[in-house]
Amino acid sequence: MRVKIFVSLRSGVLDPQGKAIERSLHTLGYGEVQDVRMGKYLELKLEASSREAAESRIREMCDKLLANPVIEDYRFEIE
Amino acid sequence: MSTAHCSLATGGRSDICEGKMRWGVIVFPGSCDEQDVYDALKRDLKQKVKFLWHKDDLAGAFDCLVLPGGFSYGDYLRCGAVARFSPIMRGVVEFARRGGLVLGICNGFQILCESGLLPGALVRNTDLQFICQQVNLRVEETDTPFTCEAKKGQVLKIPIKHGEGCYFADPPTLERLQKNRQVLLRYVDARGKTSALANPNGSVDSIAGICSEARNVFGLMPHPEDACNPLLGSEDGCRIFSSIAAACAVREKRHA
Numbered sequence: 001m002r003v004k005i006f007v008s009l010r011s012g013v014l015d016p017q018g019k020a021i022e023r024s025l026h027t028l029g030y031g032e033v034q035d036v037r038m039g040k041y042l043e044l045k046l047e048a049s050s051r052e053a054a055e056s057r058i059r060e061m062c063d064k065l066l067a068n069p070v071i072e073d074y075r076f077e078i079e
Numbered sequence: 080m081s082t083a084h085c086s087l088a089t090g091g092r093s094d095i096c097e098g099k100m101r102w103g104v105i106v107f108p109g110s111c112d113e114q115d116v117y118d119a120l121k122r123d124l125k126q127k128v129k130f131l132w133h134k135d136d137l138a139g140a141f142d143c144l145v146l147p148g149g150f151s152y153g154d155y156l157r158c159g160a161v162a163r164f165s166p167i168m169r170g171v172v173e174f175a176r177r178g179g180l181v182l183g184i185c186n187g188f189q190i191l192c193e194s195g196l197l198p199g200a201l202v203r204n205t206d207l208q209f210i211c212q213q214v215n216l217r218v219e220e221t222d223t224p225f226t227c228e229a230k231k232g233q234v235l236k237i238p239i240k241h242g243e244g245c246y247f248a249d250p251p252t253l254e255r256l257q258k259n260r261q262v263l264l265r266y267v268d269a270r271g272k273t274s275a276l277a278n279p280n281g282s283v284d285s286i287a288g289i290c291s292e293a294r295n296v297f298g299l300m301p302h303p304e305d306a307c308n309p310l311l312g313s314e315d316g317c318r319i320f321s322s323i324a325a326a327c328a329v330r331e332k333r334h335a
Contacts, residue, residue, distance in 0.1 A: 009202075013247055014281065016205045040156075065164070068157055068193065070200040071247060 001046045001054055002079040007067045008039035042066060054078055100142040100327040102126055105171070105187075107133045107162045112148035112184065112304065119304040124320050133162065137170025142327045143180040144171055146187025148240070148302060158201060158243050159189035168194055180224055180323060181296045185241055188288075188298030197291055197298045198256065199248035205281030209242040213312065214279055216287050216301060217267040220260045223290050224326030225297040228318055234271045235264075235315035237301040239279060239287075244300040246282035246289075256289060264288035264299055 009015050015037050022036035048054035058076050067074040102120055106113045113130065120126040131137065131144075133151075151162035162168070168190075175181045175196055183191040191197045204210060213236055218229040229235070248256065256262055264287040268277040273285040280300070288299030303316030 012249065013202065014205060014245070016203055016207050016281075020207060065160060066156070068160065068200055070192075070198075070249075071202060 001048060001051075003044050003046050003054070003058055003076055004079070005042040005044070005058070005062065005066060005074060005076045006039060007042070007062075007072050007074045008037060010071055010073050013071045039072075051078060099331065100126060100324055101140060102128045103131045103137075103139070103141040103144045104128060105131045105133060105144060105146050105167055107149070107151035107165060107190075109151045109153055110147050110149035110186070112186075112302065115302070116145050116147045116184070116304040119307040119316065120320060123307040124317065124324065126320075126324065131167060133165035133167045135167060137167050137174060141174070141179065142330075143182060143323050144174060146171075146181070146183040146190050147304075148185030148187060151186055151190065154186075154243075157189075157193065158186060159191075159193040162186075162190045163194040172196065175291070175296050178293065178295050180327070182225065182319075182323065183296075183298040184302055184304065185239075185244070185300055188300055189243070191296060191298045196296050197289060198252050199246055199289070201243050201300070202245045202247050203243050204241070204245050204279070207242075209240075210244070210279050211238070211240040212279065213238050214287075214301060215267050215269055215271070215277065216264045217271050217273075218318075219262050219265055220290075222260075223263060223294045223297065223322075225290065225319055225322050226263050228322040228325050232271060233318075234267060234269070235306075235318060236313040237303055237306040237316050238313075239301045240305075241280070241300055244282070245280045246286040246300070248283060248286075253284060256286075259292050261289050261292065261294075262286055263290050263297065264301070 017038045018036040025033045062074045104113050104116050120128045189201045216235045218233045221231050265285040266278045266287050278285045290297045303319040306313035306316030
């Protein structure tokens with residue numbers, strides 16, 4: 001299975017990178033842009049007996065290492 | 080040169096300078112301030128210090144473990160996120176649970192937060208710059224092994240050097256930190272007042288250093304080891320180390 005994991009900053013956590021990107025986009029003339037938030041994207045291959053088993057393993061990985069629950073949320077897609 | 084300013088830092092208490100206590104400085108791949116900590120403790124404060132490699136199990140008796148600054152594992156994923164799973168960290172967590180003193184400086188602070196020994200997290204500085212400068216820190220609490228030789232409200236001049244030192248904690252956690260008086264250091268101006276201008280990295284509530292609820296684990300972004308010698312422009316960092324030494328001397332006497 002191929003897995004795509006998206007890690008994003010939780011609302012309430014300042015995102016100075018997102019703000020800088022937003023300002024840059026405004027400077028380039030994309031004034032319609034709002035609320036830029038920057039996150040992380042991970043791809044991985046996984047062997048699992050079932051989709052459910054894969055989901056539970058991925059959740060475990062995210063909780064332990066890939067995301068920090070104090071500041072980040074995550075979601076994932078399995079292909 | 081050291082004896083003179085060591086006794087100065089410890090308020091003339093020569094018993095602290097004898098170096099009876101055992102310090103361990105943990106080295107991760109990518110640590111880069113371990114030698115500074117070692118030198119400050121060994122040369123300036125005349126302490127017994129040993130380097131500990133992150134891949135080894137924690138073996139031997141120690142009074143205080145120091146997690147130094149640097150870029151453990153290249154700061155990959157998040158600062159401190161990978162180092163937290165180094166073999167030695169199991170021993171560090173156990174050591175802390177038994178009441179042992181643990182000091183995390185800069186990247187060490189980030190590792191302590193990642194490992195759950197301290198609440199909150201450290202994120203990118205609000206101005207996105209790597210900041211390297213002397214800062215003023217106000218000592219908020221003195222009933223801890225890390226600040227017992229300082230005075231409440233005292234302003235210490237100690238440098239910072241980091242890109243991700245903006246302390247973050249959600250409102251309930253902040254409330255808990257306040258209630259338990261776990262905030263030990265805040266960024267202030269030269270007169271000891273907090274302000275947005277005196278807060279170099281955007282840390283919530285100007286927080287520069289916090290301790291655990293049990294008060295035996297302390298993390299701070301500033302580098303006391305770089306302020307233990309007049310040649311470096313400040314000796315105020317000695318207050319942190321001499322506090323730890325004094326607290327250990329008291330513990331020792333109690334157990335004797």
